[in-house]
Amino acid sequence: MRHTLLALPLTAVLAACSSATPPSVQLPTPSPSAGIRSLGLMEVTLTGVGTSHMSAQALPYHPGVQSQALTDLSGGLQLKYDSNGYSDRNGMRYAWATFRVRNAAANGTPYASAQQNLTLLAVSTGNPSTATIADTAVRNLKHFDGSAYTDPLKTTLARSFVPTQKLDTSGNLNVVEQGADLQLLPESAVADGQFSAPDSTPVSYTDLGVNTVLPYGFVVRTPASDGTAQGRTLPDLTGDARPVAQQYDGLVTIAVKVPLQTPATDNPYTFSLVFEVVSDPTTRVTQSVEEQNTAGNAAVSQRASTLGASVITTLPGSTLPTSSNVSALDVQCTVRTAGSAGAPTAVFPALAAPALGEVLTLSGTTACLPGGTSGNAEYTVVPLNSSSSSAKSVSVLARNSVSVTGPPTPNLIGDDAGPQLGLGDGGLPAAPTSPATDSDLARLTQDQQTLTPKLANPAARVAQGIHPLSLPTGTLALGDTVSLNVAPGCSGAVDLRTGTVRSIGAHLIIVSDTNNPAGGFTTTQLDSFVTDFDTNTWPTITGAFGTPTDIDNNGHVVAFVTRAVNELSPPASSTVTYGYSETRDLFNTDPTSGCERSNQGELFYMLTPDPTGAVNSNVRTVANVQSYFQPTLAHEFQHVINASRRMYVNNAVSFEVPWLNEGLSNIAEELMFYATSVGLTPRQNIVVSNINTGPNASKRVAAFNTYANPNFGRYRPFLQRPDNFGPFWTTDSLGARGATWNFLRYAADRYVLAGGTEGGPGGFLYQLVNSQTTGLTNLQAVIGVDPYSWAQDWSVANYADDIGVNPLAIYTHPSWNYRSLFGALGGFPLLARPLTAGTPLNLTYQRGGSTSYLRMGVISGQTAQLLLYPTVNGSSDAVSVKVVRTK
Known part of the structure; x- marks a missing residue:
């Protein structure tokens, strides 16, 4: 099974369905002196959800006998209902309510100082009469008829609530900037003991009257004239010079999403959320899953710039990282929405550990990779430049990773442990680096440019x-x-x-x-x-x-x-x-x-x-x-x-472009190997012993040296620097031609294994030659998909094939065991680079499908962050990334 590394946008994941506790990134723990100041509990209730009669209110929440809260922690916040809305999209119901905010306790008494980054943090409480449901922040779940939900649906629904942001009315998942108040915090920031009273006295969860504080909430903004966040500081209202009775300087939008139910009568009509009101000394902005697009990136970046944010929080799947913001960027791998930090019962997004040999596809340029359950996990990250027009300079940054130990060995995949061929009679000489048939590229280029106009x-x-x-x-x-x-x-x-x-x-x-x-x-x-x-x-x-x-x-x-x-x-x-x-x-x-x-x-x-x-x-x-x-x-x-x-x-009306024309001629050489090697055919995963042992060894060695070895010689420089060459090249080089030959062999094998034929009418090779189109257009017409998608899979196969991890067939080379053959030609030369935690690895990927192989390990029970971003000003949109687990 193939996973896509992205923040699954629709539901919280019920951790109770998994036997393992979701791992977390190890982040620095802030000192209590710089901790979050608590102001008291509030309950926000939305009713009429899904109807035109929707309304909302905010009231102080009283935890009852459970609370041992100090008097100055019971003030809460003065909130005045402003507006609400809901929208059903992609199987989810989005609901939100906006409140005006006054720098005062819930009873209207102004606070004695300005408040910064006022945030409503979700909490779970345990008072029998007013408790939240199943260790979530949700309570008071009711149907349209006013009846309360009962288990198991009550618990399932409560644990499926996911915090989000206000959407527009377009019917798409477009966030309204005036309601983009979601705030995600690291677990370390909301841990027991990280909170203080207004006088900086440390307070515990028990003092707050809660079972746990969940690492999400909604932050108050002081809006500009258009409603967007101009600042985060509510002014002191106790001065004589200011009117205070109706001085609402802030706005906050509470927004959640919950899966639509069948039957529709099971959709929540009323629900409440319980929050601890806090003042956060750290200015943060958060990108939701719904903002993971070009417009969202721009909006988040603008918020961060306007507010002077020191932390930008996002989720896996984002394309937000840039060279200028990466130091402030924190990828929250999972966000707990129920249960304690050590035993969450619901999280979002999902983060499943891939199986050995499984290949993950990044949906953006951020990802999280979990460690193993009984030891360190190891991964190989495979970026690929899918642009045909320009090179891409990309930095890859791993956080909370460790070095790798293999197998395969980190810097060079080991030689075949089987028969090793010498260089004497019956052996394979080193693959040539300047093959005879590599001299006609200039003619092909000239033909394509000067003769194509005459062809019409x-x-x-x-x-x-x-x-x-x-x-x-x-x-x-x-x-x-x-x-x-x-x-x-x-x-x-x-x-x-x-x-x-x-x-x-x-x-x-x-x-x-x-x-x-x-x-x-x-x-x-x-x-x-x-x-x-x-x-x-x-x-x-x-x-x-x-x-x-x-x-x-x-x-x-x-x-x-x-x-x-x-x-x-x-x-x-x-x-x-x-x-x-x-x-x-x-x-x-x-x-x-x-x-x-x-x-x-x-x-x-x-x-x-x-x-x-x-x-x-x-x-x-x-x-x-x-x-x-x-x-x-x-x-x-x-x-x-x-x-x-x-x-x-x-x-x-055009001759074939040089890269594909030359690649097909290199395939022709390979076909001659099969024709003269007495019994060897494509898709046999040929190893050294197939060639140099048995009654036909001399003929097979001669066939390899004559027809196959030159292609191995072209493939070698590609493996040595795969970031320098791609199969869909425009600038000729030995390594580029080797990449093209190898990709076409991979593509032919994949085409045949999917039910097609290799040559002859209707076959893969025949269709490429007997075409009116050229290059990538020609190739796409034959395989039916963007050739870069196959190139990404091929780039993984170059590493994952024959290393004992059993990847899917699309990540293998069925015809050749390259580790075995190169083992007889001086060693398999693929360059794998280590990723060092906290240090970006910067490479320039040439256009046309160049790639690289980056190795990292993750400690058991922990999670590593992976970020990719342009090294210099520019875009990394054309860089696609796959990750294969190798240990």
Whole structure:
């Protein structure tokens, strides 16, 4: 089950339904000398609730024989009824009453000094004749006919009352700022012994005449002309210069919500709430659940600024935190509405401890994480930047957390404990960090930008008649010579190279540049490439994505092995281009509507061996070039299929964006691993021993090294700095491409496990290629949801998969056990950062789905606060957060 970390807005949670006491955040205890001054008890009664005859009154409350209160604690507060209202919304009845407030005791006698932050704190009392119900602040519950409620409904209803704020008449949950008087306090502030008489003499609960003080109430405001809070101080009315009889300087709104009942006759018609009137030396403002929105954030911030509040209280699910207010912000994880501090019987919002492996979704940028029942709990916090337009600098702050001990280990997830592969025969070499097929991003970007405008023009397509530079129409024969342009791009002078047909198969023709350096591929080697392409590559790649076009009518795709590819690497260059394709070759040669440099056919341009370094002094051995020939063909084949089908089959008006186009080509490489690994398939959770043991070990190791290992090499830098790369990138990098490949593999697996297919018509991969849309729009059309929602789940899977906590399937990688495989490639490199209590961790998350992995522990029986906010001025709205429990 997945939990959403938010303040459940509708009901108080009956703690009696749980065997465990809700944990609490450990907060500093204020000294009694700075404590809250008590002025006496008041009872507020609302009647006619739910009707047009609703009214309210406030009277002194007399606790009776229970009270041992001092005389100066019985004054209360002079309240004069002003207005009321109710509204039924989202299964709840909201009811409120506003009173004018005079700085005087209930009998009208002015207090001898100004009063600051006068607050009506909810209390539970025990006098038999006037007791509140079930350790709540509620009493006098009555039906419409005046009859009193009886148990069990009486207790259930009383414990379901939740304090809130006045709403407007729009029908939505919009708080009226003139009635935003809710005040939530930490338990430490309302503990027995934290109160004093007006003369600062400490008083106990017994002195106050209460069983307990609940940590919520409503604060008196001195309003501005529009009714909003201008201040919190009621003036001294004892001076001769001021009229005092009708000097009501304050307003307070008492507001609660209670679930609507079935039948409707069970909805409370009358109820009373009992309060202790106090003067609080601390100026606080509170954000209710109903204010957890953009307008509410602005209103709370304005209240805090106007009043000079030193504490801003909110609830889990808020997006209020900013770099400027976080030091004053206190997240109340739960608020007790019944029972004692040590044994609450009702709280709001709900705070359930997640199970091991359970993933929580934050609804805002504040959350509370409970400790374990028999030991510390540990969590990994996973933020993700779901903006495609900008990076986000975000601070993550944990309070009341402790360091983690694992498993998995805090800073680096441990290597697989099973078979470890060496680097000799049968082993897996370290994943390459500069794979051969990562050289065509500039071409994809240029194609997307410069050729897309031509794509919409039907005149750009190849029609009858073949340009002299193109491949000859019809079947080629061994020994035929052709002239091909190798100058890049669409327009400009051509650079013709002559080639000879060296090998012909059912689907692939290999043409070799007649000016290639000596010591190149033999005919036998070229024939083996053709055989492998026909046997494995063609059925695998076309089966997944569809067949390419055949605009040159030769029934084949053509690989041109040419020194022109070698010439792309400058002398002494550390980079190698092993091959590429040119989308321009799919256009006709009209200089206006098409591409004058087009060869008008489906071509690959491939590196030739150069054992002596004849081209730019760069030695290219036969073995090295041979090892990358087939994966490069598979990679480029997807590009050719994608572009040609968009142009001639799918009637698209744009070529695919680079991140998705390149990611699909990396998937093509992976598909070739499955095709050549003798029995291994997707969604087998492949571990090291599946590859390097058994009768097919040598073939599987070779297949991994050839087709899978390059993707692991791309994935590694992403894992090392996941905040720097996202799968939906706009700036090319090795880590970004690794993220895209890995996400597409995750998405394909998830799609199949949900009942779909991976390739072929109707399959995940096929739909992505055979589309008229691009990028995220294309992906969303296939999976049916915002791709960032899957990216958030994928980011969790990168950490949670195969660590023994059994998360839901959407948080796993079904095809690969990356911990096992990377264990044979130097260790699983995912960077997990520790969160230190009270110290924000600041990171900049790059756009397009970058993420991070932040570890924290929580002591058993306690609760930690988690806050996220922009490190600098800006918004963190596009940062979504999930949390997985790992211990």
